[in-house]
Amino acid sequence: xxxxxxxxxxxxxxxxxxxxxxxxxxxxxxxxxxxxxxxxxxxxxxxxxxxxxxxxxxxxxxxxxxxxxxxxxxxxxxxxxxxxxxxxxxxxxxxxxxxxxxxxxxxxxxxxxxxxxxxxxxxxxxxxxxxxxxxxxxxxxxxxxxxxxxxxxxxxxxxxxxxxxxxxxxxxxxxxxxxxxxxxxxxxxxxxxxxxxxxxxxxxxxxxxxxxxxxxxxxxxxxxxxxxxxxxxxxxxxxxxxxxxxxxxxxxxxxxxxxxxxxxxxxxxxxxxxxxxxxxxxxxxxxxxxxxxxxxxxxxxxxxxxxxxxxxxxxxxxxxxxxxxxxxxxxxxxxxxxxxxxxxxxxxxxxxxxxxxxxxxxxxxxxxxxxxxxxxxxxxx
Numbered sequence: 001x002x003x004x005x006x007x008x009x010x011x012x013x014x015x016x017x018x019x020x021x022x023x024x025x026x027x028x029x030x031x032x033x034x035x036x037x038x039x040x041x042x043x044x045x046x047x048x049x050x051x052x053x054x055x056x057x058x059x060x061x062x063x064x065x066x067x068x069x070x071x072x073x074x075x076x077x078x079x080x081x082x083x084x085x086x087x088x089x090x091x092x093x094x095x096x097x098x099x100x101x102x103x104x105x106x107x108x109x110x111x112x113x114x115x116x117x118x119x120x121x122x123x124x125x126x127x128x129x130x131x132x133x134x135x136x137x138x139x140x141x142x143x144x145x146x147x148x149x150x151x152x153x154x155x156x157x158x159x160x161x162x163x164x165x166x167x168x169x170x171x172x173x174x175x176x177x178x179x180x181x182x183x184x185x186x187x188x189x190x191x192x193x194x195x196x197x198x199x200x201x202x203x204x205x206x207x208x209x210x211x212x213x214x215x216x217x218x219x220x221x222x223x224x225x226x227x228x229x230x231x232x233x234x235x236x237x238x239x240x241x242x243x244x245x246x247x248x249x250x251x252x253x254x255x256x257x258x259x260x261x262x263x264x265x266x267x268x269x270x271x272x273x274x275x276x277x278x279x280x281x282x283x284x285x286x287x288x289x290x291x292x293x294x295x296x297x298x299x300x301x302x303x304x305x306x307x308x309x310x311x312x313x314x315x316x317x318x319x320x321x322x323x324x325x326x327x328x329x330x331x332x333x334x335x336x337x338x339x340x341x342x343x344x345x346x347x348x349x350x351x352x353x354x355x356x357x358x359x360x361x362x363x364x365x366x367x368x369x370x371x372x373x374x375x376x377x378x379x380x381x
Contacts, residue, residue, distance in 0.1 A: 054316055
């Protein structure tokens with residue numbers, strides 16, 4: 001019946017006099033491209049590698065890569081100009097930005113002055129949720145609020161009696177991260193963990209990434225000396241993670257999850273895993289090797305994470321979604337197409353599914369159905 005209907009429509013269009021021609025899809029309009037904007041290797045190697053993976057998959061002529069500066073708080077004009085620069089190419093029909101650091105909303109405003117047509121996807125936003133949701137077409141975020149319960153609960157299951165939360169004022173100005181910290185504290189009180197709110201240097205500050213990492217390496221032993229080895233640690237910044245995992249292994253403490261959950265976020269460097277180039281994207285191999293190294297370090301059951309790299313998923317699945325949108329012409333926000341793209345990525349490395357919700361502003365009750373909150377289960381090494 002469907003085939004017959006298609007034939008009828010085609011014949012009608014072919015022989016009708018005076019009918020307007022069918023508008024071409026984006027894919028039919030020429031040499032389309034997508035742009036991907038990520039942090040640098042120093043800030044988060046996973047994101048940069050994910051963008052490279054997309055470029056390798058679809059070709060350099062289809063995928064334009066750009067980064068934002070490491071000290072993006074001090075160089076927001078550069079953040080804006082780099083994003084706008086990618087979107088200024090009229091062949092770029094979709095833009096993926098991960099992470100959505102401060103300055104992203106201003107950049108989108110600038111892009112929208114001339115490019116209402118472009119699809120903009122933001123992963124892991126550091127800006128006010130309502131602000132970014134009103135500007136980006138689609139926002140992908142790990143369910144930070146759901147983590148507020150899940151991470152302390154996981155730490156408790158790993159044997160923790162204390163939960164240390166490392167952050168700094170800039171991150172605590174982010175609505176979701178601040179609300180998650182409050183949920184951490186409430187959950188710890190409910191399940192019987194002592195909550196410790198600790199301040200670390202901001203890696204975008206004067207001391208840079210190395211200053212933050214040195215602080216973590218020196219402070220974790222002090223915390224363990226005070227609270228004991230059954231202390232779980234969580235840090236809100238990507239640059240903290242390699243040093244944090246290293247110090248936790250040295251002190252035989254507990255690490256329930258990185259800030260951006262992933263089996264390769266900080267673990268390979270902390271456990272001295274040299275991943276061969278031909279195994280760089282082979283997550284079953286990497287997880288198996290990390291599990292062996294965790295056992296050798298006497299840390300079995302003390303380290304855990306999600307079985308998928310969340311920001312890599314946002315970039316790679318986001319790119320697949322964007323290209324499907326370009327080629328098929330569906331609405332900019334299509335829940336079924338998004339679920340398909342995410343599940344296709346998940347299926348390459350785990351049989352676990354993900355829970356997808358949308359963000360609701362707790363203070364106003366406003367629902368942002370284009371702001372997707374994603375939560376997965378845990379992988380214990």
